[in-house]
Amino acid sequence: MATIPYKIYLSEDEMPRYWFNLRSKMKTLPEPFVNPATGEYCTKEDLLPVFCEELVDQELNVTDTDIEIPDEIRDFYKMYRPSPLVRAYCLEKALDTPAEIYYKYEGSNTSGSHKLNSAAAQAYYAKKQGLTCLTTETGAGQWGTALSMACAYYNLDLTVYMVKISAEQKPHRRAVMETYGAKVIASPSNTTNAGRKILAETPDTNGSLGCAISEAIEVAVTTDQCRYVLGSVLNHVGLHQSIIGMETKIACDKYDIKPDIIIGCAGGGSNLLGLIAPFMADKIHGENDIDFVAVEPASCPTLTRGRYALDFGDTGKTTPLIKMYTLGSGFMPSPNHAGGLRYHGMNPIISQLFHEGYIRAKAYVQNDVFEAAVKFARIEGILPAPESAHAIKAAIDEALTCKETGAKKTIVFGLTGTGYFDMTAYASYNAGTMTDYIPTDEDLQKGFDSLPEIEQK
Amino acid sequence: MATIPYKIYLSEDEMPRYWFNLRSKMKTLPEPFVNPATGEYCTKEDLLPVFCEELVDQELNVTDTDIEIPDEIRDFYKMYRPSPLVRAYCLEKALDTPAEIYYKYEGSNTSGSHKLNSAAAQAYYAKKQGLTCLTTETGAGQWGTALSMACAYYNLDLTVYMVKISAEQKPHRRAVMETYGAKVIASPSNTTNAGRKILAETPDTNGSLGCAISEAIEVAVTTDQCRYVLGSVLNHVGLHQSIIGMETKIACDKYDIKPDIIIGCAGGGSNLLGLIAPFMADKIHGENDIDFVAVEPASCPTLTRGRYALDFGDTGKTTPLIKMYTLGSGFMPSPNHAGGLRYHGMNPIISQLFHEGYIRAKAYVQNDVFEAAVKFARIEGILPAPESAHAIKAAIDEALTCKETGAKKTIVFGLTGTGYFDMTAYASYNAGTMTDYIPTDEDLQKGFDSLPEIEQK
Numbered sequence: 001m002a003t004i005p006y007k008i009y010l011s012e013d014e015m016p017r018y019w020f021n022l023r024s025k026m027k028t029l030p031e032p033f034v035n036p037a038t039g040e041y042c043t044k045e046d047l048l049p050v051f052c053e054e055l056v057d058q059e060l061n062v063t064d065t066d067i068e069i070p071d072e073i074r075d076f077y078k079m080y081r082p083s084p085l086v087r088a089y090c091l092e093k094a095l096d097t098p099a100e101i102y103y104k105y106e107g108s109n110t111s112g113s114h115k116l117n118s119a120a121a122q123a124y125y126a127k128k129q130g131l132t133c134l135t136t137e138t139g140a141g142q143w144g145t146a147l148s149m150a151c152a153y154y155n156l157d158l159t160v161y162m163v164k165i166s167a168e169q170k171p172h173r174r175a176v177m178e179t180y181g182a183k184v185i186a187s188p189s190n191t192t193n194a195g196r197k198i199l200a201e202t203p204d205t206n207g208s209l210g211c212a213i214s215e216a217i218e219v220a221v222t223t224d225q226c227r228y229v230l231g232s233v234l235n236h237v238g239l240h241q242s243i244i245g246m247e248t249k250i251a252c253d254k255y256d257i258k259p260d261i262i263i264g265c266a267g268g269g270s271n272l273l274g275l276i277a278p279f280m281a282d283k284i285h286g287e288n289d290i291d292f293v294a295v296e297p298a299s300c301p302t303l304t305r306g307r308y309a310l311d312f313g314d315t316g317k318t319t320p321l322i323k324m325y326t327l328g329s330g331f332m333p334s335p336n337h338a339g340g341l342r343y344h345g346m347n348p349i350i351s352q353l354f355h356e357g358y359i360r361a362k363a364y365v366q367n368d369v370f371e372a373a374v375k376f377a378r379i380e381g382i383l384p385a386p387e388s389a390h391a392i393k394a395a396i397d398e399a400l401t402c403k404e405t406g407a408k409k410t411i412v413f414g415l416t417g418t419g420y421f422d423m424t425a426y427a428s429y430n431a432g433t434m435t436d437y438i439p440t441d442e443d444l445q446k447g448f449d450s451l452p453e454i455e456q457k
Numbered sequence: 458m459a460t461i462p463y464k465i466y467l468s469e470d471e472m473p474r475y476w477f478n479l480r481s482k483m484k485t486l487p488e489p490f491v492n493p494a495t496g497e498y499c500t501k502e503d504l505l506p507v508f509c510e511e512l513v514d515q516e517l518n519v520t521d522t523d524i525e526i527p528d529e530i531r532d533f534y535k536m537y538r539p540s541p542l543v544r545a546y547c548l549e550k551a552l553d554t555p556a557e558i559y560y561k562y563e564g565s566n567t568s569g570s571h572k573l574n575s576a577a578a579q580a581y582y583a584k585k586q587g588l589t590c591l592t593t594e595t596g597a598g599q600w601g602t603a604l605s606m607a608c609a610y611y612n613l614d615l616t617v618y619m620v621k622i623s624a625e626q627k628p629h630r631r632a633v634m635e636t637y638g639a640k641v642i643a644s645p646s647n648t649t650n651a652g653r654k655i656l657a658e659t660p661d662t663n664g665s666l667g668c669a670i671s672e673a674i675e676v677a678v679t680t681d682q683c684r685y686v687l688g689s690v691l692n693h694v695g696l697h698q699s700i701i702g703m704e705t706k707i708a709c710d711k712y713d714i715k716p717d718i719i720i721g722c723a724g725g726g727s728n729l730l731g732l733i734a735p736f737m738a739d740k741i742h743g744e745n746d747i748d749f750v751a752v753e754p755a756s757c758p759t760l761t762r763g764r765y766a767l768d769f770g771d772t773g774k775t776t777p778l779i780k781m782y783t784l785g786s787g788f789m790p791s792p793n794h795a796g797g798l799r800y801h802g803m804n805p806i807i808s809q810l811f812h813e814g815y816i817r818a819k820a821y822v823q824n825d826v827f828e829a830a831v832k833f834a835r836i837e838g839i840l841p842a843p844e845s846a847h848a849i850k851a852a853i854d855e856a857l858t859c860k861e862t863g864a865k866k867t868i869v870f871g872l873t874g875t876g877y878f879d880m881t882a883y884a885s886y887n888a889g890t891m892t893d894y895i896p897t898d899e900d901l902q903k904g905f906d907s908l909p910e911i912e913q914k
Contacts, residue, residue, distance in 0.1 A: 005469045006535040012462045078463040079547065079838045090536065090610075108565045110840045110875070152835040153547075172629070172880035176840060179831055179883050374636055378609040381536045383567045383633065418567070420877040423629035426636050 006089060008251045010082040015074070016246035018066035019239045021058075022273065022349055025281035028356065029062055030235075030348035031323035034310055036452065042320045049221050050228050054125040058236035065281075067239060069121075076120040076153060080109035081243065085251040086380075086415075092399070094379045099402035101395060102257065103415040104248045104275065105382070110176070111146035113385060113417030114271045115231050118240035119143070122229040123150035133157040133226035135219045137187065137212030139166055140340035140387065141173030142417055143231030148180035161187040161215045163342075164207030165335055173421045187212035194218050194316040206335045209343050214316025232268025233313060233322075233347050241274020244414065249278045252412075259290055261398055263413040265390040266294040266303065266361070267340050269347030275414045276359075283358060292359040293398075294350065295390040297369070299337040299437045302327055302346045303354055303361035305444060309455040311345060321452060324351040330450025334437040338366060338425035339386030344447065362394055365436035369393050370429040373419065385417035386425055463546060465708045467539040472531070473703035475523035476696045478515075479730065479806055482738035485813065486519055487692075487805035490777035491767055493909065499777045506678050507685050511582040515693035522738075524696060526578075533577040533610060537566035538700070542708040543837075543872075549856070551836045556859035558852060559714065560872040561705045561732065562839070567633070568603035570842060570874030571728045572688050575697035576600070579686040580607035590614040590683035592676045594644065594669030596623055597797035597844065598630030599874055600688030605637035618644040618672045620799075621664030622792055630878045644669035651675050651773040663792045666800050671773025689725025690770060690779075690804050698731020705869065706735045716747055718855055720870040722847040723751040723760065723818070724797050726804030732871045733816075740815060749816040750855075751807065752847040754826070756794040756894045759784055759803045760811055760818035762901060766912040768802060778909060781808040787907025791894040795823060795882030796843030801904065819851055822893035826850050827886040830876065842874035843882055 023029055033042040047056045058067060069077075088101040106114035126134055134156055138144025144160040151158040160182050167174055167186040174184045187207050188195035194214035198205060205211070213230070220228035230237060252259065262279060264272035272294055282288045294303055302325050311326040313319035325346040333342040346354075353359045366386070373389035375396070376382070384392055395413040402409050419426065428434045480486055490499040504513045515524060526534070545558040563571035583591055591613055595601030601617040608615040617639050624631055624643040631641050644664050645652035651671035655662060662668070670687070677685035687694060709716065719736060721729035729751055739745045751760055759782050768783040770776035782803040790799040803811075810816045823843070830846035832853070833839070841849055852870040859866050876883065885891045906913075 007469075009466045012464075110834065110838055110877075112877075149835075149838055153838070171884075172877075175880040175884040175887065176877075178887050179840065179880075180835060377567065378606075378637060381567055381606055381610070383636065420567075420569075420629075420633075423632040423636075427628075427632040430632065430635050 004087050004255050007084040007086050008255060009084050010247060010250060012078055014250055015077065015082045016069070016243060016250065018068055020242040020246055020277045021061060021065050021067055021239055022277040022281055023062040023235065024065040025284055027284060028352060030352040033320035033322055036321050046320065050217060052122070052125045052129050052131065052227050054128070055122060055236050058239055059234060070124065073121050073124050076124070077243070080116065082247050083108060085248055088380055090379050091376065095396065095399050095403065097399040097403045098406060098408045099399040100410045101399055102412045104244055104412070105415045106244060107382065107415065107418035111142060111149055112420060113142040113146065114241060114244060114274070115143045115146035116149060117243050118231065118237045118270065119146035119150040121240045123147065123154045123156055126156060126227060127154040131156070131225050131227055133223060134229050135159045135216040135226060136229050136231065137161045137209055137216045138231070139163045139209045139342055141166060141170050141421060142340065144177050144182065144184070145173060147229065147231070148177040148182040151182065152180040158182040159219060160184045161189070161212040163187060163209060163212050164205070169424050170421055187215050189215060191215070192218045198315065208315060208332050210315035210329050213314035214318055217314065217318055232270040233343065233345060235347065235349060237270040238273035238347055238349060241270045242277040244271065244274040245277040245279065248275065248412065258410055259412040260409040261291045261293060261411045263293040263295060263391045263394045263411065265341060265387050265414070265416060266296050266346065266350065267387060268343045269350040271414055271416045273347050273350050280353065280358065293394055294354065294359050294361040295394045296361060296363050297337060297341050297390065298363040298365045299439065300327070300333045300342050301363045302344065304363045307448060308351060308355050309451055311451055311455070313345060322348055324348050325354065327444060328447030328450040331447030336435050336437050339422055341387050341390065364390060364393050365438065367429065367434055367436050370426070370434060372396055374429070382415065383419045384415060385419045386422050388416045391415070461544050461712050464541040464543050465712060466541050467704060467707060469535055471707055472534065472539045473526070473700060473707070475525055477699040477703055477734045478518060478522050478524055478696055479734040479738055480519040480692065481522040482741055484741060485809060487809040488780035490779055493778050503777065507674060509579070509582045509586050509588065509684050511585070512579060512693045515696055516691060527581065530578050530581050534700070537573065539704050540565060542705055545837055547836050548833065552853065552856050552860065554856040554860045555863060555865045556856040557867045558856055559869045561701055561869070562872045563701060564839065564872065564875035568599060568606055569877060570599040570603065571698060571701060571731070572600045572603035573606060574700050575688065575694045575727065576603035576607040578697040580604065580611045580613055583613060583684060584611040588613070588682050588684055590680060591686050592616045592673040592683060593686050593688065594618045594666055594673045596620045596666045596799055598623060598627050598878060599797065601634050601639065601641070602630060604686065604688070605634040605639040608639065609637040615639040616676060617641045618646070618669040620644060620666060620669050621662070626881050627878055644672050646672060648672070649675045655772065665772060665789050667772035667786050670771035671775055674771065674775055689727040690800065690802060692804065692806060694727040695730035695804055695806060698727045699734040701728065701731040701871065702734045702736065705732065715867055716869040717866040718748045718750060718868045720750040720752060720848045720851045720868065722798060722844050722871070722873060723753050723803065723807065724844060725800045726807040728871055728873045730804050730807050737810065737815065750851055751811065751816050751818045752851045753818060753820050754794060754798050754847065755820040755822045756896065757784070757790045757799050758820045759801065761820045764905060765808060765812050766908055768908055768912065770802060779805055781805050782811065784901060785904030785907040788904030793892045793894050796879055798844050798847065821847060821850050822895065824886065824891055824893050827883070827891060829853055831886070839872065840876045841872060842876045843879050845873045848872070
């Protein structure tokens, strides 16, 4: 076996030609979406006014494992993929651990994260369908940037509803989106009924992803040749992200790397789903015993403290009902929480797998996360996104446990992005002014009170 | 011949083991540094109080072609190198040009630029010499960030004097350096005699690289176990940057790519020197006829409108005299100029080659540069640094000329870095409020009046 280089780059020819649809391998499928008006499962027709047709097909496809990646999307991917699987030699040495640590690094593109994998696909399908316009929401800004890049490439108009506090804290993120030609509106705004309603109720709100989603959907369904696209949570988004896991598996197989632990941060769940998909299929069928770990912020503890329930995807309660782990669509993360991972729900596949025990979850407070982020930056040279740093923190903890026990485990984690637009948060951490927040049970109850009536037992 | 992929990645094994010392191949050497006190050429002893010994040896070495890269530096390089040589398929298509366009992309590291190539080397040699502390200056912030990363890796204290206007415009750059543990001081400051003098004379100054250099040198020579390091201009910096050109040449040879034109932006000249070094050696000896192009801002036109003269490297006139193209150490670029490339002088090797006609130079105003930057970002997906966008502008112009003439030329340019910390400038361009500035002859004369007496003929 050849020595493992610092960075394993697959060639273009080795880049996967298929996305991996994990549902086709699951023993128990996630419950389908429910139409809140009828109480029935959603049909394709229910979803077409909101989403592109091909994406609806992907969302509803639970049988096909291999979904072909069109050449046009592969060409887009070739501008920044395959992404490297990095051996964290420096981190291993600094931690003095017997563990081998690898990370799949998705930050080497201008959007700064894995989000571009789905943005490229969604914009392509919109263009193919003859649409001229897309709307979306963005929180920390990674998704909005990614979609701006994809819409510039495919020549589509784009309106981005950006969570208000994020738009205020990150003017430079906004400037990147505008450089790529997107129209950026701070949410809640007075450009939609949903936004006006929320502003009337809570004029001083910081905004939330759920609220921005309501605004973006409203504009999409009331504008000709326009659809809404979402950057996480949904199954077709996780499908596109499976390029991460497929490349990781090819690289592991090529160098005979056998992961014992695979770790990903979890906000809406798409990067985690993408990273673990092919490995999880093998675990479900008894071919490995990998320890899968989802890591989330203690301030938005969807898996660790949420409920497995039917819930709306947005604050405005306009989406289908999704069976998922959720804090309630009315849950608003504390404004002291920096970065993304602030969504109230979780991808249905991840939720089902967590419910069945195939995945475990951990939550960290943000000072601990930033401590890990700064350590990692200084040792491995990459300044991570706060989101990604949740996975780093868990990986370091696992490696230190290996040091104690002497176990020579192989740890793989997803380094989903870079923190170049999160320097306000880093500066706060550096200055010692960053605060932690863990919601009380009473805080969480307020979110659960927003669950739909059928879940209010 | 295999199809050329979008991104040519060399393997770690293919990464060069030697830097390329172009002076060993030159027919006429640049004039050595002159000690301003004695009028004699500088000796090694003159330079040792300021610089690390091994760097002084490299600075003075004009005979050895191959300078071995120590394993410790190669290990650092492996964290982010080899960097890709990218075939700009999308740009070629968008321009509808018969030209083939390639760019060597140095932005895939957290410092966001090629500067890390020399920072890694200089910090290593400082550590090896037993030093505990370094000082430097930074303008746009790329160099300061790169050196902060290297000093964190090698566990050295670092003080960065950051040009005042840049420190004000780029608080996030500053936060990155601080995250890596550096102490950042806006220059001119009251922490040095040089800074206090400039503040007394011009309290409202925006600062300049020349002034920040004076401050950093003063602290280095008056602090125990401390030396000063510079991010460009000097020959040893260009030597470290030759890793760019060496990798480019290996990739070109591997895929039978024969450049007709090689383009680089030129501030202090180190990235350009590094990119062209091995190709230029062949040109000097009649083995190719590549058209080498240096691109600079019209607001700081060192090559296109400067003088080839002995001049100080800093505003405080504390350095040796360097024979170079210069606008005079008293030249201050207009505050409307965004980004780097604002240094009054130019690397001596580049200066000598330009003087002999081996290189030609072009200057662009910044609105034209940003127009090219935005076009490139939307087409190729990478948001470039304003500095790098000078090379992009020239490459696009050359490709459009090929379209007119039908010439199927091969164009290679250096994409030195990313613009993630330049969004204030991009936002200004997007808003249409960016202004251009071309100094008048009278403006330039003020700079030339600051040249040392021996050049005031």
